[in-house]
Amino acid sequence: MEKVARDLGYTPSAVAQSLRSRRTYTIMIVVPDITNAFWPVFARSVQDVVGPDGYHAMFGNTDARLAEEEAFLDEARSRRVDGVVFIGFRLPASRLVGLAESGVAVVNLGETPPGSRVDSARFDDQAAAAQATKYLLERYGPSVALIYGDEEAPAGRERRLGFEEACRAQGTEPDATRIVKTAFTREGGVTGMRRLLDLPQPPRAVLCANDMIALGAIDVAKERGLRVPKDIAIVGHDDIDAATIVTPQLTTTRTDARLLGEQAAGLLLSRMKGEVDGEGRHIVIPHQLVVRESA
Amino acid sequence: MEKVARDLGYTPSAVAQSLRSRRTYTIMIVVPDITNAFWPVFARSVQDVVGPDGYHAMFGNTDARLAEEEAFLDEARSRRVDGVVFIGFRLPASRLVGLAESGVAVVNLGETPPGSRVDSARFDDQAAAAQATKYLLERYGPSVALIYGDEEAPAGRERRLGFEEACRAQGTEPDATRIVKTAFTREGGVTGMRRLLDLPQPPRAVLCANDMIALGAIDVAKERGLRVPKDIAIVGHDDIDAATIVTPQLTTTRTDARLLGEQAAGLLLSRMKGEVDGEGRHIVIPHQLVVRESA
DNA sequence: CTGTTAGCGCCTTCAT
DNA sequence: ATGAAGGCGCTAACAG
Numbered sequence: 001m002e003k004v005a006r007d008l009g010y011t012p013s014a015v016a017q018s019l020r021s022r023r024t025y026t027i028m029i030v031v032p033d034i035t036n037a038f039w040p041v042f043a044r045s046v047q048d049v050v051g052p053d054g055y056h057a058m059f060g061n062t063d064a065r066l067a068e069e070e071a072f073l074d075e076a077r078s079r080r081v082d083g084v085v086f087i088g089f090r091l092p093a094s095r096l097v098g099l100a101e102s103g104v105a106v107v108n109l110g111e112t113p114p115g116s117r118v119d120s121a122r123f124d125d126q127a128a129a130a131q132a133t134k135y136l137l138e139r140y141g142p143s144v145a146l147i148y149g150d151e152e153a154p155a156g157r158e159r160r161l162g163f164e165e166a167c168r169a170q171g172t173e174p175d176a177t178r179i180v181k182t183a184f185t186r187e188g189g190v191t192g193m194r195r196l197l198d199l200p201q202p203p204r205a206v207l208c209a210n211d212m213i214a215l216g217a218i219d220v221a222k223e224r225g226l227r228v229p230k231d232i233a234i235v236g237h238d239d240i241d242a243a244t245i246v247t248p249q250l251t252t253t254r255t256d257a258r259l260l261g262e263q264a265a266g267l268l269l270s271r272m273k274g275e276v277d278g279e280g281r282h283i284v285i286p287h288q289l290v291v292r293e294s295a
Numbered sequence: 296m297e298k299v300a301r302d303l304g305y306t307p308s309a310v311a312q313s314l315r316s317r318r319t320y321t322i323m324i325v326v327p328d329i330t331n332a333f334w335p336v337f338a339r340s341v342q343d344v345v346g347p348d349g350y351h352a353m354f355g356n357t358d359a360r361l362a363e364e365e366a367f368l369d370e371a372r373s374r375r376v377d378g379v380v381f382i383g384f385r386l387p388a389s390r391l392v393g394l395a396e397s398g399v400a401v402v403n404l405g406e407t408p409p410g411s412r413v414d415s416a417r418f419d420d421q422a423a424a425a426q427a428t429k430y431l432l433e434r435y436g437p438s439v440a441l442i443y444g445d446e447e448a449p450a451g452r453e454r455r456l457g458f459e460e461a462c463r464a465q466g467t468e469p470d471a472t473r474i475v476k477t478a479f480t481r482e483g484g485v486t487g488m489r490r491l492l493d494l495p496q497p498p499r500a501v502l503c504a505n506d507m508i509a510l511g512a513i514d515v516a517k518e519r520g521l522r523v524p525k526d527i528a529i530v531g532h533d534d535i536d537a538a539t540i541v542t543p544q545l546t547t548t549r550t551d552a553r554l555l556g557e558q559a560a561g562l563l564l565s566r567m568k569g570e571v572d573g574e575g576r577h578i579v580i581p582h583q584l585v586v587r588e589s590a
Numbered sequence: 591c592t593g594t595t596a597g598c599g600c601c602t603t604c605a606t
Numbered sequence: 607a608t609g610a611a612g613g614c615g616c617t618a619a620c621a622g
Contacts, residue, residue, distance in 0.1 A: 009393070014374045015313045016599035019614050024310060026353070034335045044330045044356060056370060058321070058353050061339060075351060079309045098304070215540060245510060247542040311615035314598050 018080065027083040027105075027268065028076040030060040030069070036212075037240040038257045045261030046085060050269055055082065064089035064153060073099060083268045085109065089153040093118065100280075105271035107264045110154050112282060119267040121260055121283040125155055128253045128287045129162025132235050133207055134169070135289060140205040140233050142172045147192035147217060148209035149184035156184075159209045159237065178203055182213070189216020197224060204232065205295060211236035211243050214250055218294065233295035248293035255287050313375070322378040322400075322563065323371040325355040325364070331507075332535040333552045340556030341380060345564055350377065359384035359448060368394060378563045380404065384448040388413070395575075400566035402559045405449050407577060414562040416555055416578040420450055423548045423582045424457025427530050428502055429464070430584060435500040435528050437467045442487035442512060443504035444479035451479070454504045454532065473498055477508070484511020492519060499527065500590060506531035506538050509545055513589065528590035543588035550582050 018024045029046060031039045047057050058081070060072035069091040076084045076099070083105035086096060093112045100106040100117040112120035136144050146163045150156045160179065167174040180195050182188035189208060193216060196203055208214035214236030221228050228234055228248050236243060236252035243250035263283050270276045313319045324341060326334045342352050353376070355367035364386040371379045371394065378400035381391060388407045395401040395412040407415035431439050441458045445451045455474065462469040475490050477483035484503060488511060491498055503509035509531030516523050523529055523543050531538060531547035538545035558578050565571045 009397075011369070011372045013314075013599055015310055015319060016614090017601080018310045019308075019314050019598090019616090020600050020602085022614075033339070034329075035339050037332070040329045040335045043354075044328070047354070047356060056353050056355075056374075058351050059338070059342070060351075061342060074306070077306045079351075102304075242537055242540045245537045246540050308615055311598090312617080314600090314614090315616050315618085317598075 022080070024080050024082055025054050025056065026058060026079065026081045027055050027085065027272075028058045028060060028072065028079070028081045029085045030062060030072045030076075031087055032064045032089060033061050034059060035061075037242070038238055038255075041257035042261040042264075045258040046265040046268075049262055049265035050083075050272075053269060053273070055269075055272070062089070064150065066090035070095075076104070077102075082272045083107070085264055085268060089150070089155075093120075105268050107267050109260070109264065112280060114280065114282070116280055117278075118280045119271065119282070120280065121264040121267060121285060123255045123260070123285050123287050125158035126162035126165065128237065128255070128289075129159040129207065129209070130166040130169075131162075131287075131289055132237070132253055133163045133166035135291075136205040136207060136233060136235060136295060137166065137170050137172070139295070140229075142170065143201070143204040145178035145180070145196050145203035145206045146174075146209070147180045147182060147189060147196070147206060147213050149182060149188055149213065151181060153184075156181075156209060163207055184210050184212060186212045186216040186219070189213035189218075190220055191216075193217040193220035197226075202232070205229075206232065206234050208234060208236050211238045211240045211250060211252055214252065214294070215242060215246055218246060218248075218250075229293070229295045235295045239290055243290075243292070251292045251295040252290055253287050254290045256285065260285050317375070319375050319377055320349050320351065321353060321374065321376045322350050322380065322567075323353045323355060323367065323374070323376045324380045325357060325367045325371075326382055327359045327384060328356050329354055330356075332537070333533055333550075336552035337556040337559075340553040341560040341563075344557055344560030345378075345567075348564060348568070350564075350567070357384070359445065361385035365390075371399070372397075377567045378402070380559050380563060384445070384450075388415075400563050402562050404555070404559065407575060409575065409577075411575055412573075413575045414566065414577070415575065416559040416562060416580060418550045418555070418580050418582050420453035421457035421460065423532065423550070423584075424454040424502065424504070425461040425464075426457075426582075426584055427532070427548055428458045428461035430586075431500040431502060431528060431530060431590060432461065432465050432467070434590070435524075437465065438496070438499040440473035440475070440491050440498035440501045441469075441504070442475045442477060442484060442491070442501060442508050444477060444483055444508070446476060448479075451476075451504060458502055479505050479507060481507045481511040481514070484508035484513075485515055486511075488512040488515035492521075497527070500524075501527065501529050503529060503531050506533045506535045506545060506547055509547065509589070510537060510541055513541060513543075513545075524588070524590045530590045534585055538585075538587070546587045546590040547585055548582050549585045551580065555580050 062068035087109035097116040108120045164174045180192040182192040236250045239254035357363035382404035392411040403415045459469045475487040477487040534549035
């Protein structure tokens with residue numbers, strides 16, 4: 001009977017099943033841009049963890065825009081997904097509380113208000129930036145600069161804070177003209193580095209808030225005939241594949257996207273399976289300064 | 296009334312709507328590995344095209360394995376998705392016919408049997424490889440080699456065919472010892488290049504079946520103190536971001552992932568919206584040899 | 591124009 | 607053991 005049906009090409013409707021069972025076996029992963037090398041690795045690793053339990057993933061690209069962040073959260077609600085992995089650049093994490101309250105598993109990739117049912121997994125970007133800055137200060141002296149992107153984004157703000165924290169810890173008040181805000185892209189790195197090198201007293205070392213910026217900074221150094229790190233040292237953040245492809249290979253902070261994904265997915269899964277039901281759990285993933293050639 | 300409901304936090308259930316309307320506004324994108332730089336760009340561009348019409352995307356990573364390719368197709372059936380974008384490495388394209396027949400919009404990223412309702416968008420990999428090989432032959436003489444990956448994969452086979460076609464067209468019978476099969480990865484490029492350089496008569500120029508292989512090949516050339524392209528010329532395929540990050544910048548065939556995505560999504564969308572209903576349409580996307588520094 | 595009803599496909603419950 | 611019924615939440619069709 002069942003066999004006959006299956007031979008006839010019958011497949012049970014997951015949507016009817018979902019309506020009845022109130023489970024969709026669907027999660028939604030909302031990231032700024034799947035095109036940025038970090039996120040595919042992250043997404044893949046989340047999928048690899050939840051897949052064996054029958055969960056499949058939908059993706060949202062917000063481009064770090066508020067409207068998109070809200071739209072995907074609404075979509076997640078509407079579609080009755082079982083879980084959401086979210087990283088908000090504009091939307092306060094508090095906006096996730098309601099979703100979580102309504103029974104969907106929510107993992108936020110960033111600082112998260114305690115006391116809710118929202119889980120979180122994140123890196124301590126401020127500490128990472130502080131560590132990298134300290135490394136630069138000790139090795140190349142007080143003439144350090146920062147190129148970073150979007151101030152609104154937690155990643156941007158935290159890394160700037162870490163940079164300033166490390167400067168102050170060494171007794172150097174961070175110099176505003178040496179903190180350049182552009183964009184988290186290679187092009188942003190080009191712009192930022194040009195601005196720094198055009199200063200009356202260019203810096204000896206530059207912390208870039210991510211590897212793409214660092215790549216652009218290296219482009220400019222080469223273009224001006226400067227040797228890295230001999231004339232100017234450059235540090236990135238993320239450790240994307242390109243970090244070992246570029247010459248000189250990039251010294252950078254490794255934030256392991258795969259590990260973040262596994263941890264986030266673990267939190268999500270345990271909640272979706274009902275193994276956990278209380279208050280949010282919060283994981284900080286360790287980072288690591290990888291010293292290569294550029295500083 | 297409706298306003299009150301919405302203020303109370305009510306959101307219509309998309310799953311009930313789907314059951315009723317028989318439309319899920321969901322598409323499934325099945326690729327080998329979202330972690331390979333080409334696919335995020337492709338996926339993003341598909342999403343950007345279908346998103347405005349309310350469609351959202353699920354992703355499947357097959358790792359080019361038959362079981363996964365089948366599993367995701369089954370999942371697509373079961374979930375009653377409105378459309379599928381599929382690239383099969385193991386599964387014959389004919390397996391898509393049934394799905395398409397049952398009313399879901401299907402776009403195959405590869406050669407596709409005519410006479411079905413399956414649409415397709417693809418590059419002509421054979422022609423691309425032939426063109427790149429011809430360039431190498433004209434510029435560096437008959438001593439050319441090929442490093443490629445998976446023979447089962449259409450991309451692998453077609454590129455090898457193109458290489459051989461171009462050799463024969465120049466009157467050189469392709470030399471089997473100079474056709475190395477490894478894997479479509481940087482590591483595969485390392486392995487392949489070592490094998491070629493250890494030959495009694497190493498080649499003067501190497502066609503790599505993708506950029507990752509070419510990156511590995513460049514690693515080996517550097518490690519052995521060979522200058523690229525002075526001592527050995529290297530050409531890639533894909534034009535990933537890393538192609539302009541590596542030194543020397545890679546000469547490669549650009550296959551525009553964004554364009555492929557837009558075209559595929561266009562085909563998909565027109566069918567999902569019922570604007571088209573007949574036999575499959577087939578698009579071949581133009582490629583382009585981008586000459587940079589490595590050859 | 592507002593209100594009721596039936597059924598999308600499934601699964602759990604209850605009855606036979 | 608097999609079978610029938612009800613309802614998950616929605617919307618199209620129909621009635622008042």
